[in-house]
Amino acid sequence: MNTVLKKRTHPRDPVSEPLTERRPISDGGTPLWAQVKSSLIEMIADGRMEPRSKLPSETELCAKFNVSRTVVREALKQLVFERLVYKHQGKGSFVAERRDEQDFIGSTVGFSDELMGKNKLVTRHVIRQEVALPTSRARKLLRLERDERVVMIDRVMLVDGEPRTLVRISLRQSAVPGLEALPLEKRSLYETLRRQYGISLKRAERWIEAYTPTHEEAQLLQVAPNTPLVSIESCSYGDGDDPLEYFVAIYRTDRARLHFVIK
Secondary structure, three states: OOOOOOOOOOOOOOOOOEOOOOOOHHHOOOEHHHHHHHHHHHHHHOOOOOOOOEOOOHHHHHHHHOOOHHHHHHHHHHHHHOOOEEEEOOOEEEEOOOOEEEOHHHOOOOHHHHHHOOOOOEEEEEEEEEEEOOOHHHHHHHOOOOOOOEEEEEEEEEEOOEEEEEEEEEEEHHHOOOHHHOOOOOOOHHHHHHHHHOOOOOEEEEEEEEEOOOHHHHHHHOOOOOOOEEEEEEEEEOOOOOEEEEEEEEEOOOOEEEOOOOO
16 A cells, blocks of 8 residues: 655644645545554554564655654554554564453453454463462462362463463362362363353452563463563352352463453
C-alpha cells in the first residue's frame, strides 16, 4: 500500500490539527498521524510486515506518506503505546508479536479449557505430582488443619509448543483421593475434577502482582532472568463454602494479555 497523505502547509501543529479541505472526503477529519497509524496497522494486519520485522526509518516513512517527521513520530508513539510496535534504542522500530487474549483469570474456566476453545494447542509438562504438606499460605486459604495434606501439582502449560505459564496447584487430598496417581500430561485438570470427582469450581478469589522469576522458573518458562512477569494467586470454591483449590500461576504477559469482565 503506497498511500500518500497530503502534507499540510499550514503553520499550526500537524499532529493535533485535522486535515484541511484537501483531506480525503472519507477521512472524517482524521489527523495526519492517525492516518499514518491506520495505514501501518493495516500493513501489519495483512501480513506485509511480520512480527519482529523492522519498520522503515522515520525518514522513509515521511517520504512514503508525504508527511513531516512530527507526524510520523506521533503515529509511532501511539503504536508503541498500544503495544503493536516496540523500539530498540539505536536500532529503530519493530513489529510486536501478536498476543492472545487470555480470559481464564476472570472465570473459573481452566487455563487449558479456555485456550482450547480458541483452537490453540495446549500441552502440559508435569514437574511435580504428589501428596505433601501444604505451604503455610495454602493451608491458610484452604482452611486446613495442621496435619491435613494436599495433592500438589506443579506443571508448565505450553501454547502451540511455547511455555506460557508455570502453575503450582494444591488441592484438598480428602476431596480428590488418588489424584496424585492420575496422568495429567494430556488432560485438563478441571475436566478431570468434573469427570473423576464430580467437582465443578463455582467461584474464586484472585490476587495479581508483578513478579520476577527465580533462575529455575526463568528456565522453565524460557525467559531471560529478571524478566518482568505476573503472579496470579487463586483460591477456588465448589458448591459449598469450603475452598478446594489453591494455586499460584507465574504468567508470561509478553505472549498474552489478561482479560477481565466485570459484572
